[in-house]
Amino acid sequence: MMLVVKNLKVSYGKIEAIKDVSFEVPDGKIVTLIGANGAGKTTTLRAISGLEKCAAGSIEFDGKNITNMEAHKLVPLGISHVPEGRKIFPTLTVRENLELAGWTLKDKKLIKERMEDVFEVFPRIKERANQLGGTLSGGEQQMLAVGRALVTGGKILLLDEPSMGLAPVLVDEIFHQIVEINKRGMTVLLVEQNAAEALDIADFAYVLEVGYTTISGTAKEIAEDPRVREAYLGV
Amino acid sequence: MGSIFNAQQIVNGLQVGSIYALIALGYTMVYGIVRLINFAHGDFFMIGAYAAYGSFFIFNSMLAGKHGSIAFLVLIVSMLAGGLIAMLANQLAYKPLRYKPKLSSLITAIGVSMFLEYFFSALPMIGPSYRSFPDIIPKVQISLGSATISNYVVIDIVVAAVLMIGLTFLVRKTALGKAMRAVSQDKDAARLMGIDIEKVIGFTFLIGGSFAGAAGLLAGMTYPRIFPYMGIQPGLKAFIAAVLGGIGNIPGAVLGAYIMGLAETFASAYNSLLGEGIAFAILIIVLLVRPRGLLGEKVADKI
Ligand SMILES: Nc1ncnc2c1ncn2[C@@H]1O[C@H](COP(=O)(O)OP(=O)(O)OP(=O)(O)O)[C@@H](O)[C@H]1O
Numbered sequence: 166m167m168l169v170v171k172n173l174k175v176s177y178g179k180i181e182a183i184k185d186v187s188f189e190v191p192d193g194k195i196v197t198l199i200g201a202n203g204a205g206k207t208t209t210l211r212a213i214s215g216l217e218k219c220a221a222g223s224i225e226f227d228g229k230n231i232t233n234m235e236a237h238k239l240v241p242l243g244i245s246h247v248p249e250g251r252k253i254f255p256t257l258t259v260r261e262n263l264e265l266a267g268w269t270l271k272d273k274k275l276i277k278e279r280m281e282d283v284f285e286v287f288p289r290i291k292e293r294a295n296q297l298g299g300t301l302s303g304g305e306q307q308m309l310a311v312g313r314a315l316v317t318g319g320k321i322l323l324l325d326e327p328s329m330g331l332a333p334v335l336v337d338e339i340f341h342q343i344v345e346i347n348k349r350g351m352t353v354l355l356v357e358q359n360a361a362e363a364l365d366i367a368d369f370a371y372v373l374e375v376g377y378t379t380i381s382g383t384a385k386e387i388a389e390d391p392r393v394r395e396a397y398l399g400v
Numbered sequence: 401m402g403s404i405f406n407a408q409q410i411v412n413g414l415q416v417g418s419i420y421a422l423i424a425l426g427y428t429m430v431y432g433i434v435r436l437i438n439f440a441h442g443d444f445f446m447i448g449a450y451a452a453y454g455s456f457f458i459f460n461s462m463l464a465g466k467h468g469s470i471a472f473l474v475l476i477v478s479m480l481a482g483g484l485i486a487m488l489a490n491q492l493a494y495k496p497l498r499y500k501p502k503l504s505s506l507i508t509a510i511g512v513s514m515f516l517e518y519f520f521s522a523l524p525m526i527g528p529s530y531r532s533f534p535d536i537i538p539k540v541q542i543s544l545g546s547a548t549i550s551n552y553v554v555i556d557i558v559v560a561a562v563l564m565i566g567l568t569f570l571v572r573k574t575a576l577g578k579a580m581r582a583v584s585q586d587k588d589a590a591r592l593m594g595i596d597i598e599k600v601i602g603f604t605f606l607i608g609g610s611f612a613g614a615a616g617l618l619a620g621m622t623y624p625r626i627f628p629y630m631g632i633q634p635g636l637k638a639f640i641a642a643v644l645g646g647i648g649n650i651p652g653a654v655l656g657a658y659i660m661g662l663a664e665t666f667a668s669a670y671n672s673l674l675g676e677g678i679a680f681a682i683l684i685i686v687l688l689v690r691p692r693g694l695l696g697e698k699v700a701d702k703i
């Protein structure tokens with residue numbers, strides 16, 4: 166297993182955002198967490214990448230217990246997190262944003278190569294390489310955010326609502342690229358409110374409800390589950 | 401009264417501005433990266449002056465007569481002293497309060513400042529009284545047309561300019577500089593790039609403190625009198641310069657500092673009390689007319 170989350174609990178002060186979340190992400194697969202607003206999807210990803218402390222439970226990554234390790238130490242172990250809202254550095258250029266994503270890599274040539282890869286995957290980003298990050302459109306920022314994760318490399322890609330605020334064509338484009346990235350060997354944990362698209366590309370899925378993982382199965386099973394169809398697929 | 405806007409005054413104004421700029425940069429960089437007004441920053445200037453004073457006697461006895469080398473070594477020591485004490489203050493006093501309400505660290509900064517001033521006054525080899533600062537290199541007067549200036553004034557302006565060019569290169573071109581800008585913009589995103597933000601913050605204190613330390617040496621040479629409270633006044637003026645330029649903005653701090661230095665020099669030439677007060681008049685006007693400062697980007701809750 167690439168990632169095993171067991172009985173995770175995360176609180177913000179007195180608010181228990183995550184009460185009991187457990188799930189697994191097998192090597193090389195795409196797993197999606199779906200859930201309504203405030204279900205705790207973002208919090209779960211933030212706990213995995215070390216941005217939030219876990220109050221209880223454990224997180225195991227690639228055979229190693231990483232519970233409550235610091236975020237910057239998890240990056241070189243292979244966790245790449247594209248956060249909610251993209252979090253592009255607004256007054257750094259696109260190129261500088263990408264360069265910083267290679268912060269933990271010693272090999273400067275590798276960073277260059279990976280940046281070229283990103284430019285190939287997202288030609289729009291290449292055209293805007295010398296523009297400030299803050300001047301990109303929402304879709305371009307999302308591409309840059311995914312591009313940064315590609316420069317960082319890593320074994321698992323955590324994606325927090327990559328489709329948020331994007332036009333349908335761009336959503337298709339981003340999802341297509343996620344599948345491509347996965348085919349090249351990166352395991353993917355995808356958080357989405359856009360359940361239909363997410364279930365379409367995922368191997369396994371978990372439903373998150375107010376801090377609990379409630380339903381789980383293969384993406385196909387989940388897509389056919391009447392409870393999910395009613396609550397998340399609008400059918 | 402003659403013209404107060406002559407070459408002599410302009411050079412003097414630039415010299416005062418250079419010292420303010422070196423101090424203001426630390427205020428603005430630290431504010432940019434942790435949103436803290438580090439009220440102890442003026443004291444790093446004082447520490448730089450004392451480190452220069454002490455190390456001068458040591459280097460002078462070792463390298464008697466080699467003024468250039470002595471001055472260079474004294475500069476390094478004053479920068480190290482200011483920088484390391486700033487880093488230590490961050491590590492011991494500010495870091496534990498990083499994610500607590502801002503008022504806690506603000507009050508702590510005032511505490512750190514008072515602690516340093518009283519502690520230095522209490523140290524037997526420093527003491528509370530004035531000391532006269534030695535001539536680190538021989539003082540000469542240079543006449544430029546109608547103006548006569550001392551070589552110290554030129555040194556102040558040149559050393560500050562060299563340090564500021566170095567800083568610009570660091571912040572704009574190096575990986576560490578990019579990391580500093582990233583941390584000041586978005587700490588979570590910086591952590592997700594694998595950046596150890598505490599290291600970058602510590603480094604920012606080191607740079608800011610070392611610039612204040614260098615300013616302490618330059619001011620000590622130029623106004624050859626040092627004392628444990630000497631950081632308060634220039635610290636306050638440099639803070640006002642940083643606010644004038646737009647706190648958090650590096651070029652803004654430099655611009656604000658030169659404007660302050662020139663304004664103060666011209667005003668003093670007219671009336672010395674006016675010179676003392678003009679900084680505060682500038683502060684009030686800036687806060688009323690353009691609270692974000694000349695180059696500041698947005699109105700944020702500054703403190
Ligand atoms: N910084 C915070 N402080 C306090 N409460 C928070 C904080 N962040 C999130 N919460 C709360 O934790 C719960 C889970 O939030 P989270 O952001 O993880 O949900 P989400 O599933 O990602 O929602 P969305 O789909 O809207 O992004 C919510 O009730 C939210 O209000």
Ligand SMILES: [Mg+2]
Pocket residue numbers: 206207208249
């Ligand atoms: Mg969310």
